């Protein structure tokens with residue numbers, strides 16, 4: 001059967017190990033993330049949260065172990081992977097000459113969203129960027145740029161969201177909104193892995209907490 005089974009994990013990780021020189025950051029990690037489930041990665045600075053997320057998304061190659069998305073080895077270049085996987089990391093990359101609304105139009109169109117204008121309008125309004133729709137990324141505040149990065153996740157179909165400290169630079173209301181939105185997405189069937197230093201967000205969103213600082 002070609003379509004992924006609902007009972008199978010969206011993400012399956014086995015024996016994942018990552019090293020930088022002599023430093024072993026991730027050591028033989030196993031993880032299953034079924035649909036409709038959120039996993040939070042917690043732990044102090046340097047405990048390996050971003051390293052793990054980079055390996056999960058194919059941004060970095062692990063030293064050992066396997067990462068499967070919907071039962072197939074994760075290949076970040078494959079169309080199926082790009083359709084399923086929505087990622088926000090620390091590095092916010094935008095086209096300097098495309099406005100907020102043009103970025104979201106582009107992402108929604110590239111992912112085959114049916115009614116691009118309706119989807120973009122909904123996300124702009126929900127994430128609080130309607131008034132900035134015509135602005136270029138360079139003219140946004142740092143929190144607004146972060147909102148734009150998150151909006152690129154919410155404007156497209158996704159089976160798995162991988163988010164590195166999504167609360168970064170958001171104001172209090174923004175973090176509260178984000179918690180509700182992520183939890184609603186997960187309840188609707190998405191899988192989520194996110195790193196966070198915000199205990200309230202972790203409590204609000206996560207089904208499972210993985211403490212990378214615990215030995």
Ligand SMILES: Nc1ncnc2c1ncn2[C@@H]1O[C@H](COP(=O)(O)OP(=O)(O)OP(=O)(O)O)[C@@H](O)[C@H]1O
Nearest residue numbers: 020023025043044045046047048049050051052195
């Ligand atoms: N490219 C690299 N080369 C060498 N060491 C690295 C590299 N990337 C990360 N590290 C090291 O790996 C360890 C884990 O870093 P990582 O960024 O994954 O931590 P983190 O848990 O995400 O931290 P933070 O909470 O500060 O975001 C750190 O000791 C870091 O110095």
